[in-house]
Amino acid sequence: MSNNAATSTEEQIRNVAIIAHVDHGKTTLVDQLMYQSGRYRNEQLDKMAGGQHGLVFDSNDLERERGITIFSKNCAIDYLSDAGSNCRINLIDTPGHADFGGEVERVLMMADGALLVVDAYEGPMPQTRFVLQKALAQGLRPIVVVNKIDRPDSRPDEVVTEVFDLLVDLGADDETLDFPLIFASAKQGWAANAHDERPEDMRALLEKIIASVPAPEDRSAEPTQMLVTTIDFSEFVGRVAIGRVRAGKLRDRQKVTVIDRHGESTTQQIGQLFTFDGLDRKQATEIRCGDICAVVGLDPVSIGATIADPEKPVALPPILIDLPTLHMTFRVNDGPLGGRVGKFVTSRQIGDRLERELRSDAALRVEPGETREQYRVSGRGLMHLGILIENLRREGFELCVGKPTVVERVVDGERQEPVELLVVDVPADHQSSVMALLGDRRANLIKMGQKSGATGFVHMEFSIPARSLIGLRSRMLTATQGNAIVHHTVIGFEPMRGDVPHRSSGVLIAHEPGSVTAYALDALDDRGVFFVKPGDEVYEGQIVGENCKAGDLVVNVVRGKKLTNMRASGKDDSTSTRPPRLMSLEESLEYIDDDELLEVTPAGLRVRKIMLKESDRRRVSRRAQAALSL
The missing domain is CATH 3.30.70.240 (Alpha-Beta Plaits)
Structure with a gap:
């Protein structure tokens, strides 16, 4: 522990990040710590979690649906230690998926230690390695929590050895290799110092945090410095800057200098200050050195900016974020059915929304596209961009996106x-x-x-x-x-390693607009698998299925049965069609080819050709073949 740690008569601070692979139980662990701190009852946590038991930190709809953490969150726990010290533990829940590494890298800068949560059966996984490497680069020493120890197939001793081997592989020093160890079952609500113990609470973990995580260094006598690591937004107060006070103190209505990542500075006044109180925020008049807080009233302010003393403004080192690995084109939905259900359909509205996203997502990049109606959006992976597109869809946006390609x-x-x-x-x-x-x-x-x-x-x-x-x-x-x-x-x-295989099968393309009929699908049953069902509205150039052979095939899926005295419509009652193949957003993004687009609307998804008319596609194909022959 630091020599500048607070005494037992003063509230001690511990800033701890929780890092883990997807679905290793870190969010459930936080919920148990919140409950056992005495701040919430189980029914209160259930209410906050939208009726689902626990998982109150997964507050976003997509997080609950997918069972993963996408956005980092902060909470604070007040704890009276066995030594009689009043302790304030700031917990930072971080995403476990590498696509959201931008969130991980920022929030680790607020922490002095880390809980490395590892599944007692799966052991350390690729994302564990990714996040742990970032934590070691920040100088954080982990407390290893072997979670889900109650699993019948758990293998705690082997998992601890695998964590040790991983730390050696990452170049950890001897002190880090002698890591504190906790065995836990977050689901059952207990933590122990040995895997054969079964206590009734998480007290062993809280005591391990107090003993192993250093208190923040006392730099309260120095000029004020706070690095903004997260930006929140409120319709009532605007932008909210969240970060940790590195030096000095912050006071309500204080004059400060905001230095952005490019070195440009502005003099502003703090409107309000908030500390984290459980899952809520509590207004404060002063934030001491080492604590995590939210600052209201600063604009402009962005991720990576330093809030500094106006008399001695010194910027903190900027946040270094890994570069994007994947990009795709966002463009206006110009399809025949575009604009029918969406509230935001213009390029200006899409551009403004992407600009707002840039303010809170440091791992995202947005550049102008080939035309004024296109944007080149880059991110850390398919899930990263897929979550953005799904949020846009749910907010009422309509747009088309192109095939994802890697950033070279x-x-x-x-x-x-x-x-x-x-x-x-x-x-x-x-x-x-x-x-x-x-x-x-x-x-x-x-x-x-x-x-x-x-x-x-x-x-x-x-x-x-x-x-x-x-x-x-x-x-x-x-x-x-x-x-x-x-x-x-x-x-x-x-x-570059050379060419890789592309989609082997062709697609079935609608020949004309209209409503899909069971008669047409039944007649085309041997052509492939369809993405549409009877009654769906389609248009020319829309991809309605996958061809069972290589090459694209134009089909008529809206053809109706012509009735005569010899052909009664009643016979259609016996027509049966196979259920359509339904693809998720990420599956659709993986499926489309270079000459195709995914049409995203609040009502659903459609796959289409960039050029809707068959004559236009043939003309481009002939030109491409002629160019190759030259």
Whole structure:
């Protein structure tokens, strides 16, 4: 503990980030700590979680639906330690998916320590490695929490060894390798110092935090400095800057200098100050050094800005965010059915919304497209951009997005592309299928062996180009009959590895507009799998299914049965069609090709060709063939 730690007569502060792989239980762990702090009863947590037991930190609709953490959150717990000290523990819940690494990198800067939550069966996973590497780079020493110890297939000793090996691989020092260890069941609400103990509460974890995480350094006598790591927005007060006071103090109505990431400064006045009180915010007149707070009334202010003393304005080191790895085109929905259900359909409205997103998402990049109605949007992965598109759709936006492509860079005249670490756990009898599938996609095998504690499973690690992962998950599940467990994370840039396979099948394209009929789908049943059902409205150029052969095929799915005295309409009652293939947003983004678009509306998704008319597509095809012949 720091020599400048607060005494027992003064409230002590601990700033702790919680990092883990997806679905290893860190959000449930936070909920239990909130409940056992005495601030909330179970029924209050259930009400905050929208009727779902616990998981109150997953407040966003998408987080609850997907069961993952997307946005970082802060809360504070008041705790009376066994030594009689009043302690204030600021907990920072962080995303576990590498696509939201921008959130992870920022919030780690507010912490003095970390809880590394690891599943007692799965052990450390690729995202664990990703986030842990970021934490070690910030100088944070982790407390390892082996969670879900109550699982019948748990293997705590092997998992602890795997965490040690991971830290060695990441270059951790000897002090970090001697990490504090806690065994817990967040679901059952207990934590212990040994895996064979079964206490009734989480007190062992709270005591370990107090003993192992250093108190913030006391720099209250120095000029004020606070780094803005998160931006929130309120319809009532506007922008809210959240961060940790690194030096000095902040006072209500104080004059400050705001220095942005580019070094430009403005003199402003703080409107209000808030500390975190449980899950809520409580207005304060002063924020002391080391505490995390929210500042209202500053504009302009952005992520990475420093709030400094106007008499001695000194900027803190800027936040370094990893570069995007994937980009796609956002454009106005110019389809025949565009604008019918959306509230925001113009390029200006889309551009303004993307600009607002940039203020709170440091990992996002937005650039002008080829035309005034297009934007080139870059992010950290398909899920990162998919979450943005889904939020736009739910807010009432209509737009079209193009095929995701990787962000390349040129180093010393050589083209380089992002490469990811791909981890696959699969039953042994499907090993050859996985090897064949990944071999075609330019993957290099790094490690292979039996998965510890899982009889009959093979553990494989590959380095693979990020572009090879587009569309891989569905093919992997098909090849392994749904038994593969797949995770991946970016590890850097490498020279281009050559071509990778594209979609092998063609598509079925609507020939004319109208409503889909069962008669037409029944007649085309042997042509492939359809994405539409009888009664759906389609237009010329819309992709209505997948061809069972290579090459695109134009079909008429709105053709009705012509009635005569010899052909009665009653016979249509016996017509049956196969259920359509329904694809999620991410699956649709993986599916589309270079000459196709995904039409996103509040009512649903449609896949279409960029050029709707068949004559236009043929003309472009002839030109391309002529150019190749030259």
